[in-house]
Amino acid sequence: xxxxxxxxxxxxxxxxxxxxxxxxxxxxxxxxxxxxxxxxxxxxxxxxxxxxxxxxxxxxxxxxxxxxxxxxxxxxxxxxxxxxxxxxxxxxxxxxxxxxxxxxxxxxxxxxxxxxxxxxxxxxxxxxxxxxxxxxxxxxxxxxxxxxxxxxxxxxxxxxxxxxxxxxxxxxxxxxxxxxxxxxxxxxxxxxxxxxxxxxxxxxxxxxxxxxxxxxxxxxxxxxxxxxxxxxxxxxxx
Numbered sequence: 001x002x003x004x005x006x007x008x009x010x011x012x013x014x015x016x017x018x019x020x021x022x023x024x025x026x027x028x029x030x031x032x033x034x035x036x037x038x039x040x041x042x043x044x045x046x047x048x049x050x051x052x053x054x055x056x057x058x059x060x061x062x063x064x065x066x067x068x069x070x071x072x073x074x075x076x077x078x079x080x081x082x083x084x085x086x087x088x089x090x091x092x093x094x095x096x097x098x099x100x101x102x103x104x105x106x107x108x109x110x111x112x113x114x115x116x117x118x119x120x121x122x123x124x125x126x127x128x129x130x131x132x133x134x135x136x137x138x139x140x141x142x143x144x145x146x147x148x149x150x151x152x153x154x155x156x157x158x159x160x161x162x163x164x165x166x167x168x169x170x171x172x173x174x175x176x177x178x179x180x181x182x183x184x185x186x187x188x189x190x191x192x193x194x195x196x197x198x199x200x201x202x203x204x205x206x207x208x209x210x211x212x213x214x215x216x217x218x219x220x221x222x223x224x225x226x227x228x229x230x231x232x233x234x235x236x237x238x
Contacts, residue, residue, distance in 0.1 A: 002065040004029045004188045005050065005156060010059030012045050012212075019045045020212045022059070027156075027205075030186040034203035034220075036193055038235060042212040043192045047160045050190060052076050064155075078105065081149030085161040087141040089133035094125060097133055098148045105152075119147040122181065139170035146178065150185070157189040163198060175201050196236065200224065208232050 003026035012020035020042045027033045037043050048054035049061070052073055061068040068076060089097050095116055102112045120126040123143040128136070133144065142162055149157060163171045179202055182189055193199055199206050200220045207217040208227075216228045227233035 001028055003027060003062070004031075004064055005190070006062040006065075008060045008062070010049070010056050010061070012042070012049060012054065012056045014045060014054075018212060020049070020056070022046070022212075022214055025207065025214055025217070027188060027190060029188055031205055032182055032189045032191065032203045033205045033207060034191045034193060034199035035207050035209055036196060036199050036235075037209035038194060041209045043194075043209055044160060045212075046209070047158055047190070047192050050156075051080065051082055051158055078152075079154065080156045080158060081152050081154030082158045083142075083145045083149050083160070083162045085164055087133075087145040089136075089141055089144060091134060092132070093129065094120070094131050094133060094136070094144050095129040097144050098151055101148060101152050115151045115153075116147075119151045122150075123147045124177065137170075138166050139174060142166065142174065146181075150181065150187070155188065157187050159189060159191045159193075161193055162191075164193075164195070178202065196224065208235065210235060 006026040007022050008024055010020060010022040011018065035043050035046060045054060049056055063071065063076070090100060098116045098119060099112050102115060117126070120129055123146055125140060125143045125147065128140060133141065136144065163174060166174065175198060182202065191199065191202055203220060205217065206220045206223045208215050208223060210231060215232050216223055224236055224238065227236050227238050
């Protein structure tokens with residue numbers, strides 16, 4: 001099976017300091033990959049590279065078996081969805097926030113309405129469609145961000161610590177809902193997190209990033225139970 005996303009020989013430098021060196025990392029279609037690591041491990045830099053917001057010094061990125069640099073920035077970004085730690089919603093209604101990306105893509109009005117209503121319902125926020133984004137709780141705002149991303153029907157969904165600012169009950173409910181949606185839609189997803197419980201709950205594959213390098217990758221139960229060395233074990237609390 002051709003990987004949806006594949007990184008080869010990737011090196012990223014920021015402020016004259018190497019922050020990432022990844023020899024190989026691949027994500028299969030429909031797979032949910034969690035990238036776990038402590039603060040400063042290079043997780044966010046990796047996500048920025050995958051979102052094409054940060055250019056690597058060297059290396060290749062393949063998308064569906066094709067060199068990603070053969071795609072324009074616009075074409076590439078239209079194939080991905082991005083949800084950040086902070087929702088970054090527009091100062092307008094919930095409905096309009098979810099519709100924004102679809103309007104940029106010039107979809108017919110009826111299709112925009114259908115998709116927005118579908119994802120507001122599936123994320124449990126249909127009753128908030130007319131509410132101003134400024135009046136949402138943290139959990140509600142992150143649900144709007146997820147609805148906005150899913151409405152685009154992305155080939156690749158990138159999640160950057162999307163639950164870290166939420167309280168425990170809100171986070172737990174959202175994790176359950178997202179887990180069900182990812183399974184239902186088979187959306188290929190890369191989750192950046194330092195929370196091992198989140199990784200185990202959502203992902204079918206886990207990669208441990210330490211010092212900018214992938215030190216171990218595999219099934220969650222394998223990685224968490226059998227770390228490859230003392231440094232990985234220390235991070236995993238094993």
